[in-house]
Amino acid sequence: MSPLPSGLLGDLDPTSDRAVFRQIADQLREAIDRGRFREGEKLPSEAELVEHFGVSRMTVRNAFSILQGEGLVHAEHGRGVFVRPRPPVRRLASDRFARRHREQGKSAFIVEADAAGSHPQVDSLEVKEERASQDVSARLGSVRRVLARRRRYLLDGRPVEFATSYLPLDIARGTPIAEPNPGPGGIYARLEELGHRLDHFEEEIRARMPSPAEVKTLRLAAGVPVIHLVRTAFDTEGRAVEVCDTVMAADAYVLSYQLPAT
Amino acid sequence: MSPLPSGLLGDLDPTSDRAVFRQIADQLREAIDRGRFREGEKLPSEAELVEHFGVSRMTVRNAFSILQGEGLVHAEHGRGVFVRPRPPVRRLASDRFARRHREQGKSAFIVEADAAGSHPQVDSLEVKEERASQDVSARLGSVRRVLARRRRYLLDGRPVEFATSYLPLDIARGTPIAEPNPGPGGIYARLEELGHRLDHFEEEIRARMPSPAEVKTLRLAAGVPVIHLVRTAFDTEGRAVEVCDTVMAADAYVLSYQLPAT
DNA sequence: CACGTTTACTCGTATAGACGAGTGGGCGAG
DNA sequence: CTCGCCCACTCGTCTATACGAGTAAACGTG
Numbered sequence: 001m002s003p004l005p006s007g008l009l010g011d012l013d014p015t016s017d018r019a020v021f022r023q024i025a026d027q028l029r030e031a032i033d034r035g036r037f038r039e040g041e042k043l044p045s046e047a048e049l050v051e052h053f054g055v056s057r058m059t060v061r062n063a064f065s066i067l068q069g070e071g072l073v074h075a076e077h078g079r080g081v082f083v084r085p086r087p088p089v090r091r092l093a094s095d096r097f098a099r100r101h102r103e104q105g106k107s108a109f110i111v112e113a114d115a116a117g118s119h120p121q122v123d124s125l126e127v128k129e130e131r132a133s134q135d136v137s138a139r140l141g142s143v144r145r146v147l148a149r150r151r152r153y154l155l156d157g158r159p160v161e162f163a164t165s166y167l168p169l170d171i172a173r174g175t176p177i178a179e180p181n182p183g184p185g186g187i188y189a190r191l192e193e194l195g196h197r198l199d200h201f202e203e204e205i206r207a208r209m210p211s212p213a214e215v216k217t218l219r220l221a222a223g224v225p226v227i228h229l230v231r232t233a234f235d236t237e238g239r240a241v242e243v244c245d246t247v248m249a250a251d252a253y254v255l256s257y258q259l260p261a262t
Numbered sequence: 263m264s265p266l267p268s269g270l271l272g273d274l275d276p277t278s279d280r281a282v283f284r285q286i287a288d289q290l291r292e293a294i295d296r297g298r299f300r301e302g303e304k305l306p307s308e309a310e311l312v313e314h315f316g317v318s319r320m321t322v323r324n325a326f327s328i329l330q331g332e333g334l335v336h337a338e339h340g341r342g343v344f345v346r347p348r349p350p351v352r353r354l355a356s357d358r359f360a361r362r363h364r365e366q367g368k369s370a371f372i373v374e375a376d377a378a379g380s381h382p383q384v385d386s387l388e389v390k391e392e393r394a395s396q397d398v399s400a401r402l403g404s405v406r407r408v409l410a411r412r413r414r415y416l417l418d419g420r421p422v423e424f425a426t427s428y429l430p431l432d433i434a435r436g437t438p439i440a441e442p443n444p445g446p447g448g449i450y451a452r453l454e455e456l457g458h459r460l461d462h463f464e465e466e467i468r469a470r471m472p473s474p475a476e477v478k479t480l481r482l483a484a485g486v487p488v489i490h491l492v493r494t495a496f497d498t499e500g501r502a503v504e505v506c507d508t509v510m511a512a513d514a515y516v517l518s519y520q521l522p523a524t
Numbered sequence: 525c526a527c528g529t530t531t532a533c534t535c536g537t538a539t540a541g542a543c544g545a546g547t548g549g550g551c552g553a554g
Numbered sequence: 555c556t557c558g559c560c561c562a563c564t565c566g567t568c569t570a571t572a573c574g575a576g577t578a579a580a581c582g583t584g
Contacts, residue, residue, distance in 0.1 A: 019536080019537060019538090020537080020538075021537075021538085026474075029474075045563075045564060045565085046564080046565070047563080047564080055538080055539085056538060056539045056540065056541095057539090057540090057541095058320075058537095058538070058539075058540090059537080059538060059539080061565085061566095062537085062538090064565095065327070069331055069471065069484065069485075070471050070472075070473070070474075071470060071471045075564095075565060075566090076546090076547090076564085076565080077545070077546050077547085077564075077565050077566065078545070078546030078547040078548085078563080078564050078565065078566095079546080079547060079548090079563095079564065079565080080563095080564060080565080081564095081565080094519065094521050095521075097521065097523060098522075098523070098524060099523065099524055188523075198523035199522075199523055200520055200521060200522050200523050201520070201521040201523060202518065202519070202520055202521075203518070203519045203520075203521065204516055204517070204518050205467065205489075205516065205517040205518070205519070206512070206515075206516055206517075207469035207487045207488075207489050207512035208333060208487065208512060208513070209331065209332050209333045209485050209486075209487065210332075211332070212288075212291075212332075222331070223331075223471050224471075225469045225470065225471065225487035225512070226469075227467075227469050233523070250468070250469035250470060250487070251470070253468075254466055254467065254468050255466070255467040255468075256464065256465070256466050256467070257356065257464070257465045257467070257519045257521070258462055258463070258464055258465075259356050259357075259359065259462060259463040259464075259465065259519070260360075260461075260462050261359060261360070261361065261460035261461055261462050261463060261495070262360060262361055281566080281567060281568090282567080282568075283567075283568085307533075307534060307535085308534080308535070309533080309534080317568080317569085318568065318569045318570065318571095319569090319570090319571095320567095320568070320569075320570090321567080321568060321569080323535085323536095324567085324568090326535095337534095337535060337536090338534085338535080338576090338577090339534075339535050339536065339575075339576050339577085340533085340534050340535065340536095340575070340576030340577040340578085341533095341534065341535080341576080341577060341578085342533095342534060342535080342577095343534095343535080525584105526583105526584090527582100527583090527584090528581105528582090528583085528584100529580100529581080529582080529583090530579105530580085530581070530582090531578100531579090531580080531581090532577100532578095532579090532580095533576105533577085533578090533579100534575095534576075534577070534578100535574105535575085535576080535577105536573100536574075536575075536576095537572100537573085537574075537575100538571100538572080538573085538574100539570100539571080539572080539573105540569105540570090540571090541568105541569085541570090542567100542568080542569080543566100543567085543568085543569105544565105544566075544567075544568100545564095545565090545566075545567100546563105546564080546565085546566095547562100547563085547564075547565105548561100548562095548563090548564100549560105549561090549562085549563100550559100550560085550561085550562100551558105551559085551560080551561095552557105552558090552559085552560095553556100553557090553558085553559095554555105554556085554557085554558100
């Protein structure tokens, strides 16, 4: 095995009380930050680092696992460890549900992605009636059963978010909202046609690490959190007419809000 | 060593192709989700799990490291591994900068925390002039140097966020804004007194894993992401008069926004 | 009783070795 | 030349062992 190019990585400090695997992680992190390894580039293999630093393989793997947890690198079985490329982010503006955006024939996601030059897809559509969770019930005003609309969104083949809309049955049952494709303008356009003029939305945002199910659904790399967004739509009478629960891959999104100063 | 209470955890499935350490992590995760282990409660020790499952210690540690990465548990040297308690969250409402909240004598953070019954603190205050980063410069309209106000916020002794405000020198220099304590109502009140009537704010939100420096500053446990919020304040003439860069411990915050439907 | 010390238990760090499995290039057979 | 196989290299999983260091309770000494 050929040795590492000299100067690429330094030596360990045996006098330091910082653990060896942390020192190795520090060096790799710094090299990445300085651009010595670029996005998508392969890092030295475990064996090369074992050689270079004179440590055991588990020590090197521990160092890599730190960097994976930080979302800096990802390992590919049989190929190597790579600097994780930053995927293009999707910007969500706070006016994305404005009435003027609801006129077109396609869903907001499709329109937006097309405009950004990406290839959008919607996936695993499912519409069914079910029992409302405690949280959804509370938000919708103590309804027992709801219409649930689930779907997953992909950009250029990569899953970026999945969402479930919950609507009270007395509003949605038997309407186009209960159809897989609710028609132009999406369910908000249908709600307004049904006489529920929308007044405002409330969005709650959390960030956390994904559950294993979410890792699978969104094909998340290690070290990528999710943004959990719960939106409630209110009509002009103050009634909550929809709750939308969305989980997004945090490395694919920037949310943008405009707040009045008054 | 006394064995684990039977029924608490099951057996491994040797026929499964799921890795042993993943199976162990799955079992522990499920036990936690089902409430068999409550918040703050101690999980079985590594040695007990080694005994129970008949595997080596590294295998058990791998299982724990998965759960740590998910933010479900945290290890304490010499004590054990514990189910991570969910700290009380601070809700940030989208009207928190409304003019009516700016009348009081204290900063928004202090007022809010007092109301919620927590003990607030502000920390490591630093006010100085410095070169604007590329990003800040772009947001403020190509200014070269800025006044930077840094501070860290704590709730009940726990650091929850740190923030830096950047203001153009022609606005802030020589004003109370350049003082460590800008006075009642904070810098937004001062800006309005100086003739910059605030019109609106723009907030950009990202979530990601923390850098090592952020882990240190916010004393973050493993598996806790940060919310990165960049707010720009605009006056009625459309000029950006402040950029505030905030990094928050994601397990301590829920952000809440109200959007018009128009 | 009060206060150090011992001791057992905990997780943290590190080594050495083994085998499995995915990837991709090179080599040889056709 | 083309195709298939093999092999070298990669990370993934797992075992066994060792010592270090933090914690807390039991213990013993004064």
